[in-house]
Amino acid sequence: MSADRKLVRAEHNSGVIWKSARWLQMASGAVLFLLTIEAAVAADQSASGESITQSSALVLDGKVKHPQRLSVDALRKLPAERVEVSFQTGRGIEKSSYTGVLLWTLLGEAGGIDDSAKAAELRHTISITGRDGYIVVISTGEIAPDFGGKAAMIAYERDGEELGDKGLRVVMPGDKHGGRYVRDVVEIEVK
DSSP: OOHHHHHHHHHHHHHHHHHHHHHHHHHHHHHHHHHHHHHHHHHHHHHHHHHHHHHTOEEEEESBSSOEEEOHHHHHTSOOEEEEEEEEETTEEEEEEEEEEEHHHHHHHTTSBSOOSTTGGGSOEEEEEETTSOEEEEEHHHHOTTTTOOOOEEEEEETTEEOGGGOOEEEOTTOSBSTTOOBSEEEEEEO
16 A cells, blocks of 8 residues: 555544544533533423422313312312221221312312313313322222212321321222322323
């Protein structure tokens, strides 16, 4: 191979190396930018989570006529129900008394299901989310008084004591296990 060809090949290789280094520098910058954005989003979500905790607000939205943000004080002004429940847990049978507002009553407070179709109360689901991201879904027909009539409730007291820092809790009387007893409820969405 001639000296000229070796020089051309060396220049070509150094160009490839330079281009690779430049690409690596740009990719590193993009990764750093994305990590900065992710950190900012996480901080924003954390801050909004703190404000929900401080206000103890429950968001009721989705296919309801009047979406709401309800505090524990607002829930206490609604008709209260008290239920005695027992259900199986990993540590044995739990027996408690809960006081709160029936889920069907809360839907009524929000103007009811936003669907004018016949038997709309049978066609929708309710997604209930805890602060930790745990989600349970029930059907509106299950709690509608003229159909399932289950006394599902959003409780603010257990055994006569405020739930306080534990947050609001979904209570599903009649369930054999406590898997649908969502703790620290932050959102109820009708779909």
